[in-house]
Amino acid sequence: xxxxxxxxxxxxxxxxxxxxxxxxxxxxxxxxxxxxxxxxxxxxxxxxxxxxxxxxxxxxxxxxxxxxxxxxxxxxxxxxxxxxxxxxxxxxxxxxxxxxxxxxxxxxxxxxxxxxxxxxxxxxxxxxxxxxxxxxxxxxxxxxxxxxxxxxxxxxxxxxxxxxxxxxxxxxxxxxxxxxxxxxxxxxxxxxxxxxxxxxxxxxxxxxxxxxxxxxxxxxxxxxxxxxxxxxxxxxxxxxxxxxxxxxxxxxxxxxxxxxxxxxxxxxxxxxxxxxxxxxxxxxxxxxxxxxxxxxxxxxxxxxxxxxxxxxxxxxxxxxxxxxxxxxxxxxxxxxxxxxxxxxxxxxxxxxxxxxxxxxxxxxxxxxxxxxxxxxxxxxxxxxxxxxxxxxxxxxxxxxxxxxxxxxxxxxxxxxxxxxxxxxxxxxxxxxxxxxxxxxxxxxxxxxxxxxxxxxxxxxxxxxxxxxxxxxxxxxxxxxxxxxxxxxxxxxxxxxxxxxxxxxxxxxxxxxxxxxxxxxxxxxxxx
Amino acid sequence: xxxxxxxxxxxxxxxxxxxxxxxxxxxxxxxxxxxxxxxxxxxxxxxxxxxxxxxxxxxxxxxxxxxxxxxxxxxxxxxxxxxxxxxxxxxxxxxxxxxxxxxxxxxxxxxxxxxxxxxxxxxxxxxxxxxxxxxxxxxxxxxxxxxxxxxxxxxxxxxxxxxxxxxxxxxxxxxxxxxxxxxxxxxxxxxxxxxxxxxxxxxxxxxxxxxxxxxxxxxxxxxxxxxxxxxxxxxxxxxxxxxxxxxxxxxxxxxxxxxxxxxxxxxxxxxxxxxxxxxxxxxxxxxxxxxxxxxxxxxxxxxxxxx
Numbered sequence: 001x002x003x004x005x006x007x008x009x010x011x012x013x014x015x016x017x018x019x020x021x022x023x024x025x026x027x028x029x030x031x032x033x034x035x036x037x038x039x040x041x042x043x044x045x046x047x048x049x050x051x052x053x054x055x056x057x058x059x060x061x062x063x064x065x066x067x068x069x070x071x072x073x074x075x076x077x078x079x080x081x082x083x084x085x086x087x088x089x090x091x092x093x094x095x096x097x098x099x100x101x102x103x104x105x106x107x108x109x110x111x112x113x114x115x116x117x118x119x120x121x122x123x124x125x126x127x128x129x130x131x132x133x134x135x136x137x138x139x140x141x142x143x144x145x146x147x148x149x150x151x152x153x154x155x156x157x158x159x160x161x162x163x164x165x166x167x168x169x170x171x172x173x174x175x176x177x178x179x180x181x182x183x184x185x186x187x188x189x190x191x192x193x194x195x196x197x198x199x200x201x202x203x204x205x206x207x208x209x210x211x212x213x214x215x216x217x218x219x220x221x222x223x224x225x226x227x228x229x230x231x232x233x234x235x236x237x238x239x240x241x242x243x244x245x246x247x248x249x250x251x252x253x254x255x256x257x258x259x260x261x262x263x264x265x266x267x268x269x270x271x272x273x274x275x276x277x278x279x280x281x282x283x284x285x286x287x288x289x290x291x292x293x294x295x296x297x298x299x300x301x302x303x304x305x306x307x308x309x310x311x312x313x314x315x316x317x318x319x320x321x322x323x324x325x326x327x328x329x330x331x332x333x334x335x336x337x338x339x340x341x342x343x344x345x346x347x348x349x350x351x352x353x354x355x356x357x358x359x360x361x362x363x364x365x366x367x368x369x370x371x372x373x374x375x376x377x378x379x380x381x382x383x384x385x386x387x388x389x390x391x392x393x394x395x396x397x398x399x400x401x402x403x404x405x406x407x408x409x410x411x412x413x414x415x416x417x418x419x420x421x422x423x424x425x426x427x428x429x430x431x432x433x434x435x436x437x438x439x440x441x442x443x444x445x446x447x448x449x450x451x452x453x454x455x456x457x458x459x460x461x462x463x464x465x466x467x468x469x470x471x472x473x474x475x476x477x478x479x480x481x482x483x484x485x486x487x488x489x490x491x492x493x494x495x496x497x498x499x500x501x502x503x504x505x506x507x508x509x510x511x512x513x514x515x516x517x518x519x520x521x522x523x524x525x526x527x
Numbered sequence: 528x529x530x531x532x533x534x535x536x537x538x539x540x541x542x543x544x545x546x547x548x549x550x551x552x553x554x555x556x557x558x559x560x561x562x563x564x565x566x567x568x569x570x571x572x573x574x575x576x577x578x579x580x581x582x583x584x585x586x587x588x589x590x591x592x593x594x595x596x597x598x599x600x601x602x603x604x605x606x607x608x609x610x611x612x613x614x615x616x617x618x619x620x621x622x623x624x625x626x627x628x629x630x631x632x633x634x635x636x637x638x639x640x641x642x643x644x645x646x647x648x649x650x651x652x653x654x655x656x657x658x659x660x661x662x663x664x665x666x667x668x669x670x671x672x673x674x675x676x677x678x679x680x681x682x683x684x685x686x687x688x689x690x691x692x693x694x695x696x697x698x699x700x701x702x703x704x705x706x707x708x709x710x711x712x713x714x715x716x717x718x719x720x721x722x723x724x725x726x727x728x729x730x731x732x733x734x735x736x737x738x739x740x741x742x743x744x745x746x747x748x749x750x751x752x753x754x755x756x757x758x759x760x761x762x763x764x765x766x767x768x769x770x771x772x773x774x775x776x777x778x779x780x781x782x783x784x785x786x787x788x789x790x791x792x793x794x795x796x797x798x799x800x801x802x803x804x805x806x807x808x809x810x811x812x813x814x815x816x817x818x819x820x821x822x823x824x825x826x827x828x829x830x831x832x833x834x
Contacts, residue, residue, distance in 0.1 A: 285787070344769045378761075379798030384807045391759040413756050415704050416674070460800075467805035470814065470822035477823040478832075506832050513803050520799035 002089045003458065005465035007031060010092040012469055016476075017095060018057055021046065025054035026063065029087035034204060036082050055085055059173075061124035062091045062263055066174045067207035083174060086204050090526070094266045096468075097518060101269050105166065113157045117166070120264050125170050127259035128221070131158060162219045168265040169218055171211035177203070219265075271308050274527045277519070278365055281372045286345050292331040293342045294363060296324035309527065315360040318343075369527050376520055377460055381431070388414045389422045393431070393451070402435060402448035423449055431456055461524040464517060471514045478506050620661070623650055627658040631668050631682050636690040638671050638683040672702025697749060712753050713762070715740055717786070720763055724773035725785040728754050754784050761787060804831050 002010070007030045015023035028043045029035060035043070040051050058064035064085050071082045098121050106114045119134045120126055126134070135154035161167045201209070212218075275298045283291030294313075300321070301314035322339050325331040344350060348361045374397060382390040391412040396403060409419035426432045433450045479486075482503040485496055620628070630647045631639055639647075645655050659682070662668040671689045673681045683689055698705055719731050719740075726734070728751035735741045735750070757763045763784045768777035777783050800806030804827035805814075814820045822828060 341772050344771060350769075376798045376800065379801050380806055383801040384809075387760075391756065394759045394761070411752075411755065412759060413698065413704065413709050463805070463811060464800065466811060466814070467800060467803055469816075470805050470825075470828075471803065473816055473822045474825070474828055505834065509832065516799045517803065 002030060003462035003465060005462050005469060006089060006093070009465045009469040009472070010087075010089055012472060013092055013095050014058075014063065016472075018054075018061070021050050022054040022057050025051055026058060026087055026092070029064065029085060030089060034084045034086040036084055040085065058085075058087070061095075062170075063088055063095075065171065065207060065211055067177055067210065068174050069177045069203070070179050081176075084203075084207075086207065091266060093521070094269075096472075096514070097269070100273075100515065100518075101264065104269065104272060105161070108164070109157065109160055112153060113161055116154060116157050117161060117264070120167060120262065125261040125263045127261055128155075128158060129259060131262070159221050162221045162262075165219055165265055165268045167219075167262050169213045169220075170261040170263050171208075171213060175207060175210035177206055177210060267308055270522065270526045271305065273519070273522055274308060274365075274369075277372060277523060277527060278368045281368055281375075282346060285371065286342075288330065289334065289338060289342045290345055292325050292328055292334070293321060293339055294346065296321055296328065296331070297361075297363060300324045311364070311366040313363045313365060315362040318359045318361065321361065369523070372523055373457065376523065377456070380460070381426075385422060385425060388412065388418060389426065392419065392422055393426065396432065396449060396451040397453070399450075402437075402450045404437075405447050405449070408449065420447075423447075430459055457524060461521065464521045464524065468514060468517050468521060471510055471517065475507065475510045475514075478503065478510065620665070620667075621658070623654050624658045624661050626650065627655065628662055628667055628684070631662075632684045634683070636683065636687045636693075638673070638681040638689055638693050640673075640676070641680040641682065644682060674699050674702050697744075709753070712741075712745070712749075713757055713760075716750065716753055716757060717762055720784055721786055725766070725768070725777065725783050727768075727777055727781055727783045730777070730783070758784070763787065804828050 007027070010030060011023050011027045014026045024044050024046065025040060028040055032039070032043060037048075037051065037055070040046075040055070041048060044051060046054070055064060055066075059066060064087055066083055066085050068081050068083045070079050073079050101121065102114060102118060105117045115138060116131055116135060119131055123130075132151050132154040136150045139150045158167075275295075279291045279295050279298070282294050297313050297316055300316055304314040318336070318340065321343070322334075322336050325334055325339055340350070343361050343363075346363050347367060348363065351359055378390060378394060378397075381393045385393075392408055392414065395408060395412055405416070405420060405423065408414075408423065409416045412419065414422070423432065423434075427434045427449070431451070433452050435448045435450070436445050437448050438445050482499070485499045485503065488496060627644065627648050627650070630644055641659075645652075648655060648658075650658065659668075662682075663670070667685055668682050669685055671681050671683050671693055673679060673693050681689075681693065683693075694702070698709060700708070715735060716731055719734050720726055723730065723734065729747055731754065732745075732747040732750040735745075754763065755765075758765050764787050765782060765784055768774040768779055768781045768783050770777070770779035773785070774783065798806070804825065805811055805822075808814070808827060810820050814822065814825070816822070
């Protein structure tokens with residue numbers, strides 16, 4: 001479930017990129033959940049063409065996933081296939097990270113790869129031929145030889161991006177989901193398709209699982225011939241399929257029917273940022289060597305990670321870790337013993353016997369992420385409520401159970417009166433849970449306090465979305481205010497130039513703050 | 528088994544627990560086996576024994592033969608004379624005063640809240656007030672500050688010292704948290720941990736005692752409490768010893784403390800939220816794009832973007 005300000009931010013982003021009509025459809029899907037076209041029309045009160053076009057735009061930019069499901073007909077009616085549309089909130093929010101993605105590609109692969117990648121970001125989904133044509137257009141040449149060289153360069157760079165998993169084949173356009181009734185009857189047969197047909201999962205999760213191409217062909221460039229890899233069960237469709245699905249196929253996708261569409265693989269970027277966050281955290285919390293060791297482990301196990309939110313790193317032998325660590329410039333002088341010390345510092349336990357036999361290590365990443373998240377919230381508490389509140393908050397964060405007021409002020413060396421004031425303030429701001437416990441013996445009622453981490457963390461994430469939206473709105477407002485100054489030509493006085501400079505500085509501050517805040521949003525939502 | 532006394536001091540602690548503090552430093556090599564076993568594992572050259580008078584018979588297993596203890600008895604006697612100098616509780620006081628005094632005395636070191644006292648004494652208000660005044664003037668009772676119930680008058684008989692529940696223990700002075708003492712101790716512990724790289728609570732305590740860094744009476748338990756609060760302050764971190772590197776002197780698995788490094792050493796890591804106005808805004812819940820409080824009209828934003 002997306003938080004209220006998460007939805008508001010997503011709607012703002014869509015509105016800024018694709019206009020109000022598309023954002024209206026998107027908001028409808030985000031607020032109401034998965035809907036059919038008819039329902040979208042009813043809720044948005046848009047005409048059919050606008051609504052259908054909006055859905056197409058959203059699908060093209062990977063913000064919406066369609067899937068078809070069989071629905072029971074009315075009295076004396078046959079069951080019919082209905083196309084449903086679901087908004088992909090995470091993918092919408094990724095739109096404000098495009099500059100970060102580009103910076104990574106530029107750093108790792110250089111300008112040429114960045115150009116190809118930029119095209120995918122701008123257009124959402126492109127076939128390889130479209131990418132190559134786009135590249136050739138940009139590097140216009142007079143001779144056919146130069147043209148073919150440009151094509152080769154584009155192919156080469158495209159391969160690089162696919163090999164690094166930064167781009168992937170698009171998911172199936174409209175996977176077919178069996179109804180739950182059918183699942184029950186076919187329960188025994190479930191094997192490979194078990195994930196997409198698992199009735200315990202939500203409909204949305206099943207649709208996403210069904211649409212995702214098989215891992216073996218997800219990044220395969222060679223077999224780019226005629227169809228996407230994921231099961232696309234259009235053949236099973238009933239003739240009564242929703243019109244928009246048909247229309248989309250006819251008008252938009254039909255010319256490219258035989259081509260594989262590619263898109264940016266957001267998952268790989270999230271993994272990249274997660275690794276970076278963990279490395280930064282251990283470097284500041286421990287030392288540089290811990291950062292180098294963790295970075296070496298990530299590098300060596302990058303392809304073995306099965307999902308983004310890995311709780312622990314893939315177990316790796318000490319020799320491999322050491323080998324990878326000394327490959328780095330800053331790790332060249334490291335000894336095996338120092339690497340081993342760092343692994344212990346990172347929470348690994350040394351094998352008690354037989355160091356040489358089976359010395360593999362796995363780092364607890366969840367703990368690192370938890371620490372980083374706690375640090376972010378603690379810094380807010382420290383600045384907003386002061387040092388004593390910070391101490392109390394940390395005590396309650398460590399404690400898994402209810403704590404009495406006396407216990408709290410005694411452990412934190414805060415005066416009782418002040419401690420109570422702080423506790424009530426934190427409780428008022430929904431950071432703490434309070435319970436009154438009656439003490440029969442002393443005829444007193446004591447107050448007990450607890451920090452409900454899950455709800456507080458959700459609240460913090462919502463506040464972050466809210467803050468990001470505010471930064472965006474302020475950015476728009478500042479540019480709006482400076483419109484007149486920016487419109488004027490080059491021949492302007494010093495005063496206007498100074499004002500322009502100031503606007504530029506403001507823009508820079510707001511934009512960089514947004515990027516930093518976005519890191520924190522990812523820390524709480526994606527990691 | 529006898530040992531040669533290296534250093535020998537005895538102090539009478541009149542303020543808190545009427546305990547005789549006996550500090551005896553002995554050279555360990557000259558101690559008997561029995562004494563050595565009672566010491567915690569320490570690498571210090573000198574072992575320090577810290578024994579209160581109430582426990583000294585059971586814990587002190589050796590006695591130097593060549594020390595005349597008569598002066599100790601003398602000083603003890605002199606100290607014990609102090610309560611006798613207080614006014615006598617003879618038959619000169621009025622009956623109402625006696626009732627009030629008896630109720631106060633019955634509460635011993637726990638003291639009594641003035642309202643409860645009035646209720647238990649069952650005297651009319653003017654008489655009760657007069658009695659309290661008389662008893663205070665004659666020094667038979669005294670008023671004490673209750674650390675948890677500030678502003679509520681509590682009385683205690685002059686011959687009793689208020690209990691730890693009343694005074695708040697050693698962290699309190701005159702009913703107030705002794706912040707200077709606490710902060711001083713925190714600073715000291717931080718410096719010791721920085722020097723030792725990693726240390727247990729006992730290790731910090733031993734180091735401070737060995738080097739005479741603590742002048743006041745301080746126990747290992749208090750050091751432990753201070754260290755735990757420093758962990759909450761993010762000044763130090765609690766870790767388990769691995770027995771390797773800087774932990775080589777600490778047994779594997781023992782809880783010990785070490786300093787934080789980098790940004791977190793300040794405990795003031797700048798988070799993403801706190802670097803923007805919304806992160807600490809008290810009105811964030813009331814802020815909407817078109818509302819009275821909005822990011823476009825926000826005064827905090829305006830101030831933030833003024834440079």
